[in-house]
Amino acid sequence: MQSTLTVPEAGRLHVAIIMDGNGRWAAARGRPRTAGHRAGARAVRRAVEAAVEIGLGTMTLYAFSSDNWKRPANEVSTLLGLFRDYLRGQAARCLERGVRVRVVGRRDRLPADVLAAVGAAEVLTAGCRKLALRLAVDYSARDAILGAASRVRPEDAGSLDRESFARLLDPAHPDAGAAPDVDLLVRTGGERRLSDFLLWECAYAELCFLPVMWPDFTRAHLEAALSDFASRERRFGALSRAASA
Ligand code: IPE
Ligand code: IPE
Ligand code: MG
Numbered sequence: 001m002q003s004t005l006t007v008p009e010a011g012r013l014h015v016a017i018i019m020d021g022n023g024r025w026a027a028a029r030g031r032p033r034t035a036g037h038r039a040g041a042r043a044v045r046r047a048v049e050a051a052v053e054i055g056l057g058t059m060t061l062y063a064f065s066s067d068n069w070k071r072p073a074n075e076v077s078t079l080l081g082l083f084r085d086y087l088r089g090q091a092a093r094c095l096e097r098g099v100r101v102r103v104v105g106r107r108d109r110l111p112a113d114v115l116a117a118v119g120a121a122e123v124l125t126a127g128c129r130k131l132a133l134r135l136a137v138d139y140s141a142r143d144a145i146l147g148a149a150s151r152v153r154p155e156d157a158g159s160l161d162r163e164s165f166a167r168l169l170d171p172a173h174p175d176a177g178a179a180p181d182v183d184l185l186v187r188t189g190g191e192r193r194l195s196d197f198l199l200w201e202c203a204y205a206e207l208c209f210l211p212v213m214w215p216d217f218t219r220a221h222l223e224a225a226l227s228d229f230a231s232r233e234r235r236f237g238a239l240s241r242a243a244s245a
Helices: 022-027 031-055 064-069 074-096 112-124 141-151 162-167 219-230
Strands: 012-018 059-064 098-103 131-139 184-187 206-210
Touching: 012 219, 022 031, 031 059, 031 131, 031 219, 059 064, 059 074, 064 074, 064 112, 064 131, 074 098, 074 131, 098 112, 112 162, 184 219, 206 219
Parallel strands: 012 059, 012 184, 059 131, 098 131, 184 206
Antiparallel strands: none
């Protein structure tokens, strides 16, 4: 189904989503948090399908933060298992739909089975050009920025531009170039904070905080966020169109 939405130049947009609220969704139903995460995984599948249909250029989903290791071991292993199963189960579908999968974040602490699923999905979809899907796992924006700083070559230190620095943020994909700046950041679950997500890339992102818990997220929520985005005037520090006319 084609989108009825008219988002100007959707193909160039980068939408990032903090998928929050799985635990509260489950608690409201008297179910364990892990049931919320399972329902959240279904919402991820819907969101990716919606992004393809709408024709977004890039979508980054926050699946597991570096601070999420602080959660109980059974919750961590459920989250990582669901992530692995998503990659195993959806990689072929991504290939079919033209979705290139890249996983951003630390890799050295991921279990071997998760790492293998990451590698397989990335290789399988490497030629896809429709939607660039970035999944943030064991991700911390501050650690990504620190890592990039540590990779600056001494001879470049005095003359580095933003674009060159941004290319160092994702060492797992050195040939991918810098991820585009985030245009629209959506956080579900009602909290209004960034929780260490894409701090560099969100410099001029439009922010959209939705009360919906992530497991209930549908294409209609994404379309509503994009409509809201389309109604905003981005000034990037310059004057508004009205003021400069
Ligand atoms: C988001 O839902 C999933 C992850 C953070 C991995 P939460 O698990 O944070 O759900 P709440 O915020 O406790 O409701
Ligand atoms: C952010 O949600 C991380 C993900 C959605 C993966 P959290 O639930 O971990 O964030 P805080 O703890 O409420 O800031
Ligand atoms: Mg949360």
